Amino acid sequence: MQIRRIEIAGFGKFQQQSWDLSAGLQVIYGANESGKSTLRAFILGMLFGFPTRRHLLARYEPKTTSQYGGSLDLVVDDVTYRLTRLGDQPATLVNLTTNAPQPLSLLDHWLQPYDEDRYKQLFTFNQAELTALKNLSAADLNTQLQQIGTLDSRQWRTTATDLRQSADAIYKPRGRKPELNQALQRYQQLKAQVATAQQRYPDYQALQAKLATLNDQQLVQARQLATATATQQQLANLRRQWPVYQQIQQLKAQSATAMTAITPAVRTQYEQLTTKRTELRHTLASARAQLSAQPVDAQSKTSVGFYVAHQAEFDQLEPQLPALQQALGQYQTLTAQVQAAKADYQAQQAAHPELLPLLAPSKQSALANLKAAVMTTATTSRQQQQQPAAQLTRDWRLIAGGIGVVAGVVLPLGALKWVLILAGLGLLGWFGWEQLAGGTTAATDQTLAPLLTAVGFSPDLDQATILQRLEQVAALQRAQQTVTTAEQQVAAQAATVWQQLQVYQFANDWLNLTEGDLLGSGQRVTAFYTQVHQAMQTQTLASSDFAYVQRQVQQLTQQLQTTTDQLQQLAASQGLADIDALATALAQQTDQAAAQATIAQLSQRLTADEQQALAQYATVDDLQAAIQTNRDQVTQLQQAATQQAQALAATQTTLQAMTTDGRYTELRQQQANAQTELTVLARQWVTRQLGATWIDQTLAQLTNQQLPAILTVASANFAQLTGQRYNEIKLNQNDLTVQMVAGPQFSVGELSTATREQLYLALRLALIAKLGDRAQLPLMIDDGLVNFDTTRRAQAWQLLSQVATHHQLLYFTNEPAALTDLPAAAIHHLA
Numbered sequence: 001m002q003i004r005r006i007e008i009a010g011f012g013k014f015q016q017q018s019w020d021l022s023a024g025l026q027v028i029y030g031a032n033e034s035g036k037s038t039l040r041a042f043i044l045g046m047l048f049g050f051p052t053r054r055h056l057l058a059r060y061e062p063k064t065t066s067q068y069g070g071s072l073d074l075v076v077d078d079v080t081y082r083l084t085r086l087g088d089q090p091a092t093l094v095n096l097t098t099n100a101p102q103p104l105s106l107l108d109h110w111l112q113p114y115d116e117d118r119y120k121q122l123f124t125f126n127q128a129e130l131t132a133l134k135n136l137s138a139a140d141l142n143t144q145l146q147q148i149g150t151l152d153s154r155q156w157r158t159t160a161t162d163l164r165q166s167a168d169a170i171y172k173p174r175g176r177k178p179e180l181n182q183a184l185q186r187y188q189q190l191k192a193q194v195a196t197a198q199q200r201y202p203d204y205q206a207l208q209a210k211l212a213t214l215n216d217q218q219l220v221q222a223r224q225l226a227t228a229t230a231t232q233q234q235l236a237n238l239r240r241q242w243p244v245y246q247q248i249q250q251l252k253a254q255s256a257t258a259m260t261a262i263t264p265a266v267r268t269q270y271e272q273l274t275t276k277r278t279e280l281r282h283t284l285a286s287a288r289a290q291l292s293a294q295p296v297d298a299q300s301k302t303s304v305g306f307y308v309a310h311q312a313e314f315d316q317l318e319p320q321l322p323a324l325q326q327a328l329g330q331y332q333t334l335t336a337q338v339q340a341a342k343a344d345y346q347a348q349q350a351a352h353p354e355l356l357p358l359l360a361p362s363k364q365s366a367l368a369n370l371k372a373a374v375m376t377t378a379t380t381s382r383q384q385q386q387q388p389a390a391q392l393t394r395d396w397r398l399i400a401g402g403i404g405v406v407a408g409v410v411l412p413l414g415a416l417k418w419v420l421i422l423a424g425l426g427l428l429g430w431f432g433w434e435q436l437a438g439g440t441t442a443a444t445d446q447t448l449a450p451l452l453t454a455v456g457f458s459p460d461l462d463q464a465t466i467l468q469r470l471e472q473v474a475a476l477q478r479a480q481q482t483v484t485t486a487e488q489q490v491a492a493q494a495a496t497v498w499q500q501l502q503v504y505q506f507a508n509d510w511l512n513l514t515e516g517d518l519l520g521s522g523q524r525v526t527a528f529y530t531q532v533h534q535a536m537q538t539q540t541l542a543s544s545d546f547a548y549v550q551r552q553v554q555q556l557t558q559q560l561q562t563t564t565d566q567l568q569q570l571a572a573s574q575g576l577a578d579i580d581a582l583a584t585a586l587a588q589q590t591d592q593a594a595a596q597a598t599i600a601q602l603s604q605r606l607t608a609d610e611q612q613a614l615a616q617y618a619t620v621d622d623l624q625a626a627i628q629t630n631r632d633q634v635t636q637l638q639q640a641a642t643q644q645a646q647a648l649a650a651t652q653t654t655l656q657a658m659t660t661d662g663r664y665t666e667l668r669q670q671q672a673n674a675q676t677e678l679t680v681l682a683r684q685w686v687t688r689q690l691g692a693t694w695i696d697q698t699l700a701q702l703t704n705q706q707l708p709a710i711l712t713v714a715s716a717n718f719a720q721l722t723g724q725r726y727n728e729i730k731l732n733q734n735d736l737t738v739q740m741v742a743g744p745q746f747s748v749g750e751l752s753t754a755t756r757e758q759l760y761l762a763l764r765l766a767l768i769a770k771l772g773d774r775a776q777l778p779l780m781i782d783d784g785l786v787n788f789d790t791t792r793r794a795q796a797w798q799l800l801s802q803v804a805t806h807h808q809l810l811y812f813t814n815e816p817a818a819l820t821d822l823p824a825a826a827i828h829h830l831a
Helices: 036-048 105-111 116-123 127-135 138-149 153-170 179-198 204-256 264-293 298-309 311-351 353-359 361-385 389-394 396-410 415-437 439-455 463-502 505-511 518-542 544-573 579-603 608-614 620-658 663-721 753-774 790-803 817-821
Strands: 002-010 017-020 025-029 069-076 079-086 092-095 100-102 124-126 726-732 735-740 745-747 779-782 809-813 826-829
Touching (some): 002 036, 025 817, 036 069, 036 079, 036 116, 036 124, 124 127, 153 179, 153 663, 179 663, 204 579, 264 298, 264 544, 264 579, 298 311, 298 505, 298 518, 311 505, 311 518, 353 463, 361 439, 396 415, 463 518, 505 518, 663 726, 663 753, 663 790, 726 753, 753 790, 790 809, 790 817
Parallel strands (some): 025 809, 025 826
Antiparallel strands (some): 002 017, 069 079, 079 092, 092 100, 726 735, 735 745
16 A cells, blocks of 8 residues: 555644655655644544544644545555545545545455554654663563564553462462462461361261261252253253144155155146036036026926026935935834833823932932842841751750740649749740741841931831832833933934935025924925926926026036046046045145145254154153153252251251350361362462463464564664674563674663664564565654664665665655655655
8 A cells, every 4th residue: 555645624734735645765854843743643544543532632633724634545456546534524435546436444454454553563653662762671672572573462461461460469479468378377277276176076077077978969969950950941942842843743744645646747637627627517507597597487486496506416415315214214213212201201200209209310329228238138038037947946945945844744843833834935935926026027127227218218118018119110210211212312313314404504595404393304305306396397398498408507517527527537547536536636746745845944943953852752742751750850859959958957967066165166167268268269360370371372472483583684674774783683581682793792771772773673674574564554754763873874764765665655854864865755845
């Protein structure tokens, strides 16, 4: 890049002035306050943007005009561009060859990789910057060279310095005030105190070990819980993605279904025949409309018109009339059976009204219990009646009574024998009474009484009456079940009949179909067919027009049937059953193509890992089961964590109880807190030291890669500037030295002011030579050789002229000798 023209509308002392420049060394001469520094600031502002109004001194606002800014003509790759910045207006960049506006990003591209600060560090300097070198140490000078030689290194070095200062504030090896040093002292004191207190608690270590074990177990459980929780989140995400995955699988399954391959030719033929059939249907409908418009008797006109309009439906349904009539007959028969069953049930209800409450569902359990008890009682009675007679002799009353009677009759006991006879007869009578009407019956009555009461019968009923009542209840239940079964059969047959009548819904206005009058609805369907057929037959005989239209309808119907047969043959040629199957196959073929496109779109919503994870589950129930299993595992882990926390709390309580005065626990806690504090501070210190060291090593490596070549060129420049007095510049770590020809080495601080400035000029020109090829930008030097003697100034001008062969160089000076001695390409005077 070269500057060919400078135009200033208003900047500092300049207004409406311009200068034409050329390549090479350009001398801009002027006395003090002639505007050299102002012109240099204008060029920098044009290239990188003027300062904001917050920096008024740096803006060089003009005093005598309201205009601010100007333009630069720049030559890049032999093409001239005009860069204009005026006041608050947006900057513009124009190609002067084509007058085409250019984006400002093109200017940034030319200047890369330099911003204003980097440009000032490398491509421009003044006498103040050279003079400032005498106040720099060798380390500072070395750092400055590395900042210039390594882009962006200043920020990194500032960061490294801040990190080291921060690290020193935390810890110094021999310091006392840094925070980490004080923390180490406190920790050592606490350690000694803990050791003293520990001697009083020999069991403390065991509990401490247990506590550590529990802590480790708690960490393991925490990791397991974290893993299970993460798995739960993954499973929840899979559950949200399941509908997409399921849709993909369904579409894949549909696509994988074997289908008949249908060629485009067959599809075309199908579409043609379908179109033809549709047209025939429309024509047939029109002919039927004409047929319905033919004059017939007033009574049949409307019904015939409706029949003709829907003749296809009626003709298709007419063969089903016998089946409908048969279903109506069955419905009528079943209805009669229901009426008979209801009559029988009502008769039984009238005969036994007291038994009706026993039909309630709440009484069925009590009835069953009573029936089972009665049957058990009857069985027991029969078994007792069949016991052998020998069993009766086992009763003591029978034996004693017999002995008393026999003794009273046989023995001559006087009046005592009558006592024996009466006692024996009494015992025999007692035994016989119990056998005839005693124990069993009473026990039976006592067992059945609560069951009879639960059913609603009198508790005094005998067994025969109970059995009779139970049989009557059973008869009522059978009659009731018969009615229910018959009604269910009638309802099923009614549904069948109504389903057959439903196909006539399109003619409901004429047939008046009602589900509550199935017989009448069926009769009206049959009567409608009879009426219409008679009316059409009569009209055919009476009207030739009607007969013609009817023949036309028949012909169209035949053509429609022929087209339908062709479609059926086309379906058969493809191995399909009918036209619907062919249409379905074509639709499936279309759907399959659409499914493949949908699968591709849906697959983009799932990652490969998600699809692989979802493939492990056959159904959403399996995935839900996995979620539930994992949720149970999380619950178990949480419960285990709670138990572990309780165990930790119990151990800590025991540990506290072992300390009688509480001092040991307090010291241990303080020691733990001190350890935590030491760990945090040590990490902070190490982090800052490592960060600073890494930055230094990285910058050193970068600069070591570039500086050797730069120092070689700088040594040659320095030798030329000093008349070959010095022939080498050396930079070792933080030491910058110069080698005198056949003499000793000197550090920078040992050199004179002018020689240090010449050293810095040699280094800057070397940096420009090595780094300036990144962007061929103009150089600007503002009175940089004031302290040079005549000989070395001449050598410096000669060196600048050499540099100017590669970079346009603007040399601002107030030295009259430059007008005659400097090998400049052009000299520009400032008023």
